[in-house]
Amino acid sequence: MxxxxxxxxxxxxxxxxxxxxxxxxxxxxxxxxxxxxxxxxxxxxxxxxxxxxxxxxxxxxxxxxxxxxxxxxxxxxxxxxxxxxxxxxxxxxxxxxxxxxxxxxxxxxxxxxxxxxxxxxxxxxxxxxxxxxxxxxxxxxxxxxxxxxxxxxxxxxxxxxxxxxxxxxxxxxxxxxxxxxxxxxxxxxxxxxxxxxxxxxxxxxxxxxxxxxxxxxxxxxxxxxxxxxxxxxxxxxxxxDHSRLSSIRPVQAGPILRLGYIGQIAPHKGIHLLIMALKSLPRGEPTVELTIFGNTGQHPTYTRHLRQLIGDNPHIHLAGKFSHDQLPEVLSKVDVVVVPSLWYENSPLSILEAHAAGRPVITARLGGMAELVRDNVDGLHFTPNDRRDLARQLQRLRSEKGLLERLQQGIQPPPSIxxxxxxxxxxxxxxxxxxxxxxxxxx
CATH class of the missing domain: 3.40.50.2000 (Glycogen Phosphorylase B;)
Structure with missing residues (x-):
């Protein structure tokens, strides 16, 4: 053929x-x-x-x-x-x-x-x-x-x-x-x-x-x-491709809650929303860290805006571009993947790959994102374009004992390639x- x-x-x-x-x-x-x-x-x-x-x-x-x-x-x-x-x-x-x-x-x-x-x-x-x-x-x-x-x-x-x-x-x-x-x-x-x-x-x-x-x-x-x-x-x-991701070690609750954004660095992806939500969290344990993986050079004006939002916050990192072959290594460094897009995402690979690696997902209650993530089962939904509601869900992961483990256990592997x-x-x-x-x- x-x-x-x-x-x-x-x-x-x-x-x-x-x-x-x-x-x-x-x-x-x-x-x-x-x-x-x-x-x-x-x-x-x-x-x-x-x-x-x-x-x-x-x-x-x-x-x-x-x-x-x-x-x-x-x-x-x-x-x-x-x-x-x-x-x-x-x-x-x-x-x-x-x-x-x-x-x-x-x-x-x-x-x-x-x-x-x-x-x-x-x-x-x-x-x-x-x-x-x-x-x-x-x-x-x-x-x-x-x-x-x-x-x-x-x-x-x-x-x-x-x-x-x-x-x-x-x-x-x-x-x-x-x-x-x-x-x-x-x-x-x-x-x-x-x-x-x-x-x-x-x-x-x-x-x-x-x-x-x-x-x-x-x-x-x-x-x-x-x-x-x-x-x-x-x-x-x-x-x-489950063979690349299924061997990643399960997440374990610890002194640091590791959040990850993985994907395109562009305004419609809502990364600024995630940064503002994280910065609004009260001080407490566990410490919440965010690593943003993606090409910072594609939309330089937006990247500059993100850097200004981050300021001198030691818990938010722009990790830059990575090759797709490095995805297992990237996912092994995070406990939860956040997909904060402002638009009607269709079927984000980042959600499917996160679930294949056993990582719960926090995402907007919108379009194909809400379709892939079951609220309070294998991830959490927040009101679209609402940083306060996103912060509320992030705080739940910090304060509700056993929530992270329960969400991880609720993940059903996505279809195989x-x-x-x-x-x-x-x-x-x-x-x-x-x-x-x-x-x-x-x-």
């Missing part, structure tokens, strides 16, 4: 959830005898004329095509329907002839992957890692940091949300209590409304033509249930058999 995996970015330069998942998927497919190629966007150059340059690479045994995009004089819709990427993918599919094109997220690669596959008669599969097909901000987080509970009917509201990234719009909105946005929508919203309507229609049409859409969580699947036929949409849980791959390959095989049957009937 020949599989073309398309994703916005890929390691080693990028290491967020979708990138790491795609790398792991490529490895597992290769290990099972499939032929695999990965296509990703490596660089964006606003000064280079619109177009792309493809660079062939091999990363940890995985064949990778890295696309370098020039964006000078790019069409307005380049971020979701890039004709240069579509043309390159169409040619690559014609030459390599994959059996299946598997798109991850859609961001940057765009709908051209689906369009090219359809034109070449190649089966297309999409795994939803975020809300790119629904939200131009990808996260369903508004520009003012609040959650968007559902995409608004009036797309001018989405256009105003995008404007809030800029301080000159955000401040008037805050000062006026929302009146600035209403005025902008009434006076200037028509242009943004038209552009986003085109985006929405283009993305929904492309997604509706995918042969299979996979969601790692029921929460994310529920947001797409009205856009897809029931037979198109499947929930497939992410599996974990073999379980996931078995189901995925069954889906691949069923799609190929159905395609062969249709072709046989038409002859």
């Amino acid at each position: 020949r599989i073309l995996l398309t994703v916005h970015h890929f390691p080693p330069r990028y290491s967020a959830g979708a990138e790491l998942y795609t790398m792991r998927l490529a490895r597992e497919l290769l290990r099972r005898g499939c032929e695999v190629e990965v296509v990703c966007v490596e660089t964006l150059d606003p000064d280079q004329a619109f177009g792309l340059r493809a660079e062939r690479d091999r990363y940890e045994g995985i064949p990778v095509w890295r696309l370098h995009l020039g964006l000078r004089d790019a069409p307005a819709h380049w971020s979701y329907a890039n004709p240069a990427i579509e043309a390159w993918l169409s040619e690559r599919m014609r030459v390599w002839q994959p059996d299946i094109m598997h798109l991850h997220s859609g961001y940057l690669i765009g709908v051209g992957a689906l369009t090219a596959a359809r034109e070449q008669g190649i089966i297309s599969v999409v795994t939803l890692h975020d809300y790119w097909f629904l939200c131009p901000r990808i996260t369903l987080l508004r520009g003012d940091g609040s959650l968007c509970h559902q995409p608004p009917a009036d797309l001018a509201e989405c256009a105003w949300c995008l404007q809030l990234d800029q301080r000159r719009y955000r401040l008037p909105e805050q000062i006026s209590g929302g009146l600035a946005g209403k005025a902008w929508i009434a006076l200037a919203g028509h242009a943004g409304r038209a552009a986003l309507r085109e985006r929405r229609e283009t993305l929904r049409q492309a997604l509706s033509q995918a042969d299979l859409v996979i969601s790692p969580s029921h929460f994310l699947a529920s947001l797409f249930s009205d856009l897809l036929a029931p037979e198109q949409l499947r929930v497939l849980r992410i599996g974990i 073999d379980d996931e791959m078995k189901m995925l390959i069954q889906h691949y095989t069923a799609l190929l058999e159905r395609r062969a049957s249709i072709r046989g009937q038409s002859q």
Whole structure:
């Protein structure tokens, strides 16, 4: 079986959830005898004329095509329907002839992957890692940091949300209590409304033509249930390599409670919330320490903000970037993993990996996070974006005797990577058999 995996970015330069998942998927497919190629966007150059340059690479045994995009004089819709990427993918599919094109997220690669596959008669599969097909901000987080509970009917509201990234719009909105946005929508919203309507229609049409859409969580699947036929949409849980994590020693109550944040260092991940919650705890025993593991260079402004929040606190540490091979060592250094995200996380690997290592998780009562963590069973929930409620749960771990051990005992191992791959390959095989049957009937 020949599989073309398309994703916005890929390691080693990028290491967020979708990138790491795609790398792991490529490895597992290769290990099972499939032929695999990965296509990703490596660089964006606003000064280079619109177009792309493809660079062939091999990363940890995985064949990778890295696309370098020039964006000078790019069409307005380049971020979701890039004709240069579509043309390159169409040619690559014609030459390599994959059996299946598997798109991850859609961001940057765009709908051209689906369009090219359809034109070449190649089966297309999409795994939803975020809300790119629904939200131009990808996260369903508004520009003012609040959650968007559902995409608004009036797309001018989405256009105003995008404007809030800029301080000159955000401040008037805050000062006026929302009146600035209403005025902008009434006076200037028509242009943004038209552009986003085109985006929405283009993305929904492309997604509706995918042969299979996979969601790692029921929460994310529920947001797409009205856009897809029931037979198109499947929930497939992410599996974990238990062999790397199951041997980590169990946690034991002691004089220090070791908290860990593991993942991307970015504003929507809510790390600032965790720091403020920890700093608000009263003095007492056990001492609570927090180690933040992640790439501090990806969002330098936010990292500077975190350093200012930490100040001279000796119990909070920015450990920096680590390789995925070091994950067992990282998890062995913490008793509890905290996932304080402000947005609707889909199916965080950090939660699954923590549970595979026998580590309870404290997380926001939100989206796929709440789905993976059972409150008071294998972890604790706190009210989203509420540092006081997060501090309350941290204090419970300090003061309630036996709580940490009880939460650890309540952990059920997440699905294994073999379980996931078995189901995925069954889906691949069923799609190929159905395609062969249709072709046989038409002859």
